Amino acid sequence: CGARSHPMAVTQKDCVPTKKKAKGWDAQKDSLCQTYFEACAQVACTANSEMVRQLVRRAQLLAPLPHHRTQGLSRHEMLEAAFAHLDVDGSGELQAHECMTFCRSINPAHSEREAREMMAWMDKDDDARISKPEYMDAMEFLTTILSDEDFEHGILETLAAKPSIADLPSREVKLLALFQHLDTDGSGALDVDELLAVSNDANPAADYKAAKAQLAWLDGDGDAKVSAAEFVEAMTFLTGYLSDEDFDTSLAEQLAYDSFTYKCGAAFLGQKGVLAMLPALRVDQKFTSLILRGCGLHNEGVAALAAALSGHACIAHLDVGDNPISEGGVAALVQLCAATPSLKEVLYDGCYFVRGWSDISSNVDPDPNTGGAPLRAAIERNRNPPPPPLTxxxxxxxxxxxxxxxxxxxxxxxxxxxxxxxxxxxxxxxxxxxxxxxxxxxxxxxxxxxxxxxxxxxxxxxxxxxxxxxxxxxxxxxxxxxxxxxxxxxxxxxxxxxxxxxQRVQLKVLFYSLAGVDGELTLGKLAEGLKGALEEQ
Structure with missing residues (x-):
C-alpha cells in the first residue's frame, strides 16, 4: 500500500481505483471496506487489493444474515439455495433431522414433533422424505404473498441456520454439517481461503503455504478444491479414534467457534497502509488475530496501533515481527497488553529493539526496553492474571x-x-x-x-x-x-x-436422590443416605 503525496487534498477516488473494489465490498451499509476506503483517503495511500479481499470476506462472516449468498438471485433460485443448504447430506431429499434445522430457522423453540408435522404437510407422497419438487411446491405460495424484502429475509434466515449436532443421525452427516459451515460462500467446495480459516483456528500464524499444503492433502482429484466427499473421507480418518461423545463435543465447538485472522503481512503495506487499516480493525471487535509482520511499522505506527486496539474484546494473537520498531515503541506495546487482557501472545522477533540496533553509543546507559523484557512481562501477566479479589x-x-x-x-x-x-x-x-x-x-x-x-x-x-x-x-x-x-x-x-x-447443581442432585419421589427429605432418609455413603468408602 504505497504512500502517495499530493500537493492538493486527496480524494477517495484518487486512493481507491475501481479495480480495487472487490465484488461484494458494498453489500452492507457502512461496511468494513467503506471504512477502509475512507481511511485511505485520510492518510493519502492507495487501497491494497489483498486487504480489500480480506475485509470483504470478514464482512460476510460478521453479517448476521448471509446477504452475499442471495445477491442477484431470483426467487426460484433463492429457494433452490435454501433447499441445498438444508440438504446437509446432499441426498437430494430432506429427512427429519434436516427439517428440524428448517423449523428452528423459523422458530428456535420448535420441537421435534412440530418438525414432523411440517414434514408431513410438505410430504405429498408419504415416503417420510421431502423431495426438491415437494419443497419447491410447498414454498411456492410464499412467492405470491410476500414482498421481495420479506421473501429474501426468510431465505436468509434459512441460510443462516446451523443444524444442532445432537439432531444429526451419523458421523458422516455431522461432518457434512461442519463442511457446510466452513463453506462460507456456499460454492459446495472449500478453497484455500476457507481452509486458511480452519488452519488459523489451530495456529494464527498459519500462512497460504500451510493452507495449500492442507488443500493438497485433502484434494483427492487434484482440482485445487476440496469437495464434501473428500472432506468427509479425510476427517473420518482423522477423527476415528474419538469416542462418540468427544466427536460430538469437538464438532459442536468448531460450529460455535468464531475466529478470524487479518493477515496484513500478506502484502507489504507500509506504515501508512497499516494506519489506513486501523479504523476498520477498531470497528471489528470480534477478530482474534492480527499479523503485521514485515509491514514497515515504526514507533509512531505502533502507538497508533495500541490506541486503536486498546481494550479489544477478542484479540489473542498479535505479530509485529520484522518491523523497524525501536525501544521507543516498546512502551506502546506494553500499554496495549495492559489494557487488553485477551491478548495472550505477541510476536516481535526481528524488531530493532530485540536486535539492539538502536544502541549505537557505548557511553549511554543500556535502555531497559532493549530485548523486550517489559513486553515479555506484560504478556506473562495476561497469560497468568492474578485471581480476582474475593468478595x-x-x-x-x-x-x-x-x-x-x-x-x-x-x-x-x-x-x-x-x-x-x-x-x-x-x-x-x-x-x-x-x-x-x-x-x-x-x-x-x-x-x-x-x-x-x-x-x-x-x-x-x-x-x-x-x-x-x-x-x-x-x-x-x-x-x-x-x-x-x-x-x-x-x-x-x-x-x-x-x-x-x-456446587448447587450437584447438591440438588444429591438432595433429590435422597429425598425420593415426593421431594421431601426426612432425617431418616438423610441418615440412611449418609450411612450408605460411609459404608461404600
Missing part, C-alpha cells in the same frame, strides 16, 4: 477470623464494649442497631465480614454453646467471649454458603 461469602470463607481476633483483640474489644451495657454484655438489639448504623468503629473488621455478620446467627450459635447466653431474642445478651466464638462460626457459615453457590 461476599467467598471473602469471608477465606478469612482467618481467629487470627484476626488475636491480632486486633484490643480494637475488637473496644468496639464490643461500645455496644455493651453496664454489665459488659451486648443485647441482640444493640448488635443489630450497631451493625445497621456502621461508623468508623467497625473499621477494625474487614468490610466484607461486617456486611456478612448476622445478629440472628450470632445469637443462635451462642445459645447452643457452653456460655450463659440465652440466645435468639431481644432480651438475650452475650459476653465478649461468646461474641468472639460466634464470630468465628460466621466463617463456617460462609463456607457452607459458598459451597452451595459453587
Amino acid at each position: 461476599g461469602d467467598a471473602a469471608v470463607a477465606a478469612l482467618d477470623v481467629g487470627a484476626l481476633l488475636v491480632s486486633r483483640r484490643l480494637e475488637v474489644k473496644a468496639l464490643f464494649y461500645q455496644l455493651a451495657g453496664a454489665d459488659g454484655r451486648v443485647s441482640f438489639g444493640k448488635l443489630r442497631d450497631g451493625l445497621a448504623a456502621g461508623g468508623e468503629a467497625w473499621g477494625v473488621l474487614p468490610s466484607h465480614l461486617v456486611d456478612f455478620i448476622s445478629p440472628a446467627h450470632i445469637f443462635r450459635f451462642a445459645s447452643r454453646g457452653d456460655g450463659d447466653g440465652a440466645g435468639g431474642g431481644d432480651g438475650s445478651t452475650l459476653s465478649y467471649a461468646e461474641f468472639a466464638r460466634a464470630l468465628r462460626s460466621e466463617k463456617a457459615r460462609a463456607k457452607v454458603l459458598e459451597a452451595f453457590k459453587r
